[in-house]
Amino acid sequence: MTKNFFFLILLSVSAGIFGCQSENTTPQKNNIHLNTNADVESVLSILYQQQAAEYRALCFQAYNIARQRIVDAKNNRNYKGKKFAVITDLDETALDNSASNAWLYLNDSTVNFPFLLQWWLKGVADSVPGSVSFFKYAYEQGIDIYYISNRADSDIVVRSTIRNMHNLGFPFTDDTDTNHFLFLKSGGSSSKKLRREKIEKIDSVLVFLGDNLIDLDSAFDGQPIDVRRKEVDRLKTKWGMNYIVFPNSIYGDWESKLYPPGLTKRQKDSLRASILRNVN
Numbered sequence: 001m002t003k004n005f006f007f008l009i010l011l012s013v014s015a016g017i018f019g020c021q022s023e024n025t026t027p028q029k030n031n032i033h034l035n036t037n038a039d040v041e042s043v044l045s046i047l048y049q050q051q052a053a054e055y056r057a058l059c060f061q062a063y064n065i066a067r068q069r070i071v072d073a074k075n076n077r078n079y080k081g082k083k084f085a086v087i088t089d090l091d092e093t094a095l096d097n098s099a100s101n102a103w104l105y106l107n108d109s110t111v112n113f114p115f116l117l118q119w120w121l122k123g124v125a126d127s128v129p130g131s132v133s134f135f136k137y138a139y140e141q142g143i144d145i146y147y148i149s150n151r152a153d154s155d156i157v158v159r160s161t162i163r164n165m166h167n168l169g170f171p172f173t174d175d176t177d178t179n180h181f182l183f184l185k186s187g188g189s190s191s192k193k194l195r196r197e198k199i200e201k202i203d204s205v206l207v208f209l210g211d212n213l214i215d216l217d218s219a220f221d222g223q224p225i226d227v228r229r230k231e232v233d234r235l236k237t238k239w240g241m242n243y244i245v246f247p248n249s250i251y252g253d254w255e256s257k258l259y260p261p262g263l264t265k266r267q268k269d270s271l272r273a274s275i276l277r278n279v280n
Ligand SMILES: [Mg+2]
Pocket: 089, 090, 091, 092, 093, 210, 211, 212
């Protein structure tokens, strides 16, 4: 997508999606009774990500496992192969965007591309617990790091993301490090397979990190919910080894794959209830 396209989108978005937060000192949470558009089911997931000590523990656990994979690899003194690398997703793996989901909930809104674009350009996502120290450690150990994300591959989005991550302390986030950021090209596939393979040609990838299984293995690309579960079982020896999964109950294929396209909110409610495993 071109820069011009992005600026047109920006102009078409009402003056500052996030503007009312700074202009209105009354917390928007006073208005949650207006929730008719928001994904109201997301509120517990948002609170889990922002408040649960268990969420933090899971993230540290995931990054501790990833760190151990690096330790193991560096301990193999006989290794003469390609340079080691780590491939990671960004959102809800390295970057915590839960504040944007909270904004949507409190402002009775749902996610769409103009909203995401404004959020990315704002560049104020938080870091996932343990992420910055892990990537700093990997960097100090001479490991290549590649950030493979389905954020839009436009210059302004990449640079806003780099600025956001640089402020948080992530390595490979200087202006000259854009080759470490493999984002979703306009008209390109949301599958990360080719982008992973591009890195695997030049480096030996120690671990893949992600909150959505498509971040880790193409076996999950475009698959329905039952196939996703079967593939997880088939790949059971990889979890916690070179595939490291992060918790994200706010959004992801785990939820979007529940529904056929085009369902109303009410139809989604009914479908969710109908597929619950109940007492026999
Ligand atoms: Mg993600």
